[in-house]
Amino acid sequence: MSNVVIKLENVSKQYRLGTVGTGTLSHDLNRFLAKVRGKEDPTMKVGVSNRLDTVDGRYVWALKDVNLEICDGEVLGIVGKNGAGKSTLLKLMSRVTSPSSGEIKIKGRIASLLEVGTGFHPELTGKENIYLNGAILGMTKKEISSKFDEIVDFSGIKKYVDTPVKRYSSGMYVRLAFAVAAHLEPEILIVDEVLAVGDAEFQKKAIGKMQSVSRSGRTVLFVSHNLTAVEQLCTKGVLMQNGMLKMEGKVHDITSAYKQMSVDENELRRSGTRVMEFLDYTMADMNGKKTDEVFLGDNFLVSANFKAVERMDYCDMTLDIRNDSNEFVGHITNTDDRFEIREIARGDTRGISVMVKNICFSPGTYYISLWLGNSYGTFDYIENCIRFTIKQGDTFIHRPVPFDKRAKTVLQSSWSFK
Amino acid sequence: MNTTNPEVQSHILPKEWTMILRPKRSLLDVNLHELWQYRDLIMLFVKRDFVSKFKQTILGPLWFIIQPLLTTIMFTIIFGNIAGISTDGIPKMLFYMSGIVGWTYFSTCLNDTSQTFIKNASIFGKVYFPRLALPISVVISNLVSFAIQFIFLCCFLAYFMVKGSDVSPNILVLWIPYLVLLMAGLGLGFGIIISSLTTKYRDLTHLVTFGVTLWMYATPIIYPLSQIPEKYQFLVLANPMTPVTETFRTALLGVGTINYLHLLYSTGFTIVMLAIGIVIFNKVEKTFMDTV
Numbered sequence: 001m002s003n004v005v006i007k008l009e010n011v012s013k014q015y016r017l018g019t020v021g022t023g024t025l026s027h028d029l030n031r032f033l034a035k036v037r038g039k040e041d042p043t044m045k046v047g048v049s050n051r052l053d054t055v056d057g058r059y060v061w062a063l064k065d066v067n068l069e070i071c072d073g074e075v076l077g078i079v080g081k082n083g084a085g086k087s088t089l090l091k092l093m094s095r096v097t098s099p100s101s102g103e104i105k106i107k108g109r110i111a112s113l114l115e116v117g118t119g120f121h122p123e124l125t126g127k128e129n130i131y132l133n134g135a136i137l138g139m140t141k142k143e144i145s146s147k148f149d150e151i152v153d154f155s156g157i158k159k160y161v162d163t164p165v166k167r168y169s170s171g172m173y174v175r176l177a178f179a180v181a182a183h184l185e186p187e188i189l190i191v192d193e194v195l196a197v198g199d200a201e202f203q204k205k206a207i208g209k210m211q212s213v214s215r216s217g218r219t220v221l222f223v224s225h226n227l228t229a230v231e232q233l234c235t236k237g238v239l240m241q242n243g244m245l246k247m248e249g250k251v252h253d254i255t256s257a258y259k260q261m262s263v264d265e266n267e268l269r270r271s272g273t274r275v276m277e278f279l280d281y282t283m284a285d286m287n288g289k290k291t292d293e294v295f296l297g298d299n300f301l302v303s304a305n306f307k308a309v310e311r312m313d314y315c316d317m318t319l320d321i322r323n324d325s326n327e328f329v330g331h332i333t334n335t336d337d338r339f340e341i342r343e344i345a346r347g348d349t350r351g352i353s354v355m356v357k358n359i360c361f362s363p364g365t366y367y368i369s370l371w372l373g374n375s376y377g378t379f380d381y382i383e384n385c386i387r388f389t390i391k392q393g394d395t396f397i398h399r400p401v402p403f404d405k406r407a408k409t410v411l412q413s414s415w416s417f418k
Numbered sequence: 419m420n421t422t423n424p425e426v427q428s429h430i431l432p433k434e435w436t437m438i439l440r441p442k443r444s445l446l447d448v449n450l451h452e453l454w455q456y457r458d459l460i461m462l463f464v465k466r467d468f469v470s471k472f473k474q475t476i477l478g479p480l481w482f483i484i485q486p487l488l489t490t491i492m493f494t495i496i497f498g499n500i501a502g503i504s505t506d507g508i509p510k511m512l513f514y515m516s517g518i519v520g521w522t523y524f525s526t527c528l529n530d531t532s533q534t535f536i537k538n539a540s541i542f543g544k545v546y547f548p549r550l551a552l553p554i555s556v557v558i559s560n561l562v563s564f565a566i567q568f569i570f571l572c573c574f575l576a577y578f579m580v581k582g583s584d585v586s587p588n589i590l591v592l593w594i595p596y597l598v599l600l601m602a603g604l605g606l607g608f609g610i611i612i613s614s615l616t617t618k619y620r621d622l623t624h625l626v627t628f629g630v631t632l633w634m635y636a637t638p639i640i641y642p643l644s645q646i647p648e649k650y651q652f653l654v655l656a657n658p659m660t661p662v663t664e665t666f667r668t669a670l671l672g673v674g675t676i677n678y679l680h681l682l683y684s685t686g687f688t689i690v691m692l693a694i695g696i697v698i699f700n701k702v703e704k705t706f707m708d709t710v
Binding site: 007015091092093094095096097098099100101102103104105106107108109110112114115118119121123124128131132135136137138140141164 | 434435436437438439440441456458459461462463465466469470473474540541542543544545546547704705707708
């Protein structure tokens with residue numbers, strides 16, 4: 001039986017649109033007068049629109065009926081698109097603002113890191129800022145003193161602790177700020193995107209520090225768009241969409257659902273004259289079963305049906321394969337196999353099946369774009385319409401450790417003593 | 419509970435919920451205990467204010483003395499010599515300065531705390547700590563500058579006494595700490611009420627600086643209370659700062675009277691303002707991030 005440390009019960013947060021922050025008394029008077037005379041509010045923003053549910057157009061639910069239980073020692077990753085309510089959720093839990101309805105129950109001390117270096121004063125020295133920032137984050141002076149050396153070591157700015165932070169480079173500034181935050185010892189730590197700053201080495205250090213925090217049994221809540229970091233760090237995940245919890249579960253399920261969601265929601269980019277066009281397309285394994293996962297070295301089938309709007313003498317079809325960094329890694333076309341697509345009558349539909357053999361890209365996520373056209377131009381081009389994952393397995397290569405993802409291609413090899 | 423990892427037990431979790439966040443909190447639910455836990459933060463804010471104020475200035479804390487000195491000289495010339503307002507026989511410089519030092523403390527407390535929410539919006543939006551820590555730290559850090567100015571005033575006083583002026587500090591100086599407390603409380607009370615209202619109405623920020631200056635003229639700083647016609651004295655006495663200023667001056671200079679009833683009025687006024695201030699502040703601090 002796990003010990004629940006944070007419990008959210010029907011938590012909602014409502015924001016007013018447009019009417020917020022009119023700022024001056026005269027605006028409020030204007031608004032009041034307009035209301036009395038039954039006219040439109042003059043300070044309402046024009047054309048305010050939001051994807052979220054609006055209540056009579058003026059209010060928006062940034063969070064709606066969120067129920068969530070977080071257990072002791074869990075590292076929870078919160079993912080979702082911009083505006084899904086992730087940051088609002090963290091703000092509520094870190095008490096920056098309060099919910100419109102519902103209750104949040106918390107057990108233990110909570111520290112939030114919604115930004116690095118909150119409250120740093122440029123005129124103060126590094127040392128003074130360590131104390132100030134530590135106290136803002138909830139540490140007592142005694143606690144900070146006992147960790148002072150550790151903090152300075154971690155930040156690597158020992159030489160400059162007595163220099164005002166305004167003379168620091170931005171990197172030093174961030175390192176110092178993170179060092180303070182990293183040495184907080186609350187039962188619950190809330191972290192929002194702070195890893196987006198700093199160089200790669202520092203990010204690695206930061207993730208390492210957070211892992212060790214979670215290993216010591218503390219609860220960590222982590223929001224990031226960096227899915228790799230989320231997968232590395234978290235055990236459990238939550239997917240948010242439009243202010244609601246869409247899914248809750250193991251972190252890998254959540255990140256893949258999120259990736260899938262981005263593919264589904266991104267309107268497919270499609271171009272071409274459409275004198276011929278694709279009707280549908282699928283990816284399947286060699287038994288014809290629909291799949292989006294293959295192992296290294298496997299063969300798989302990509303099938304597409306297309307229709308000729310006009311009569312066509314000949315055309316070509318190609319498959320472009322891109323990795324998740326959008327690098328163009330593979331290209332396949334019908335002429336590779338001396339296959340010809342000819343003489344298609346007007347209104348005719350054809351189905352084509354392409355077998356891709358011995359796939360050997362580095363394990364990861366890939367996208368296939370389909371192209372149909374000939375030397376006169378593009379008829380139909382659908383970008384990144386098929387998403388699939390390559391898994392390492394043990395059939396193509398036998399190495400016991402994960403393949404180094406920096407390498408793009410996996411080559412088979414035979415070894416012997418001479 | 420995960421028992422496979424021995425480290426998990428390294429920290430002990432409380433059995434009960436330590437905190438329940440609800441949309442509405444009762445008006446009187448002011449968590450002073452929590453404020454006490456953050457006392458280190460308050461002191462660090464004080465230090466920050468003090469250090470940052472005089473970094474990269476040549477004269478440093480000397481500015482604390484220059485300000486009241488120049489104001490005193492100006493007042494002496496304009497109100498003492500040109501306008502010829504009576505000072506009840508007290509040396510003019512001493513009369514004005516004793517008024518200015520106290521008033522400066524009160525007015526800076528009010529002005530600075532009235533900006534609490536607007537000036538610190540960026541911190542408040544990112545991290546939680548009891549918001550009252552900031553205005554309180556402002557009041558304390560102003561106390562440092564008040565202390566310096568007060569010592570300066572005492573030196574001034576000693577100089578005049580040596581010169582043989584008819585001024586005599588008396589046993590009433592024991593009231594001074596209490597007077598300072600009243601000024602701090604009054605400044606804080608007004609300041610946090612205004613800062614709570616400025617989250618919505620920025621107009622008030624303009625009103626404050628202007629209003630405080632006007633308020634000074636309604637307080638016996640540049641004139642003694644005795645110069646006000648009996649008929650209108652109640653108007654000046656309605657000002658809670660009047661008894662404070664008068665007592666302050668009487669204690670240091672030995673001229674004037676102390677009226678305990680008036681002082682009681684100021685005390686009551688301060689307590690009420692402070693209570694109202696804390697309640698409003700407490701209400702606003704929870705949601706001001708959504709409106710500021």
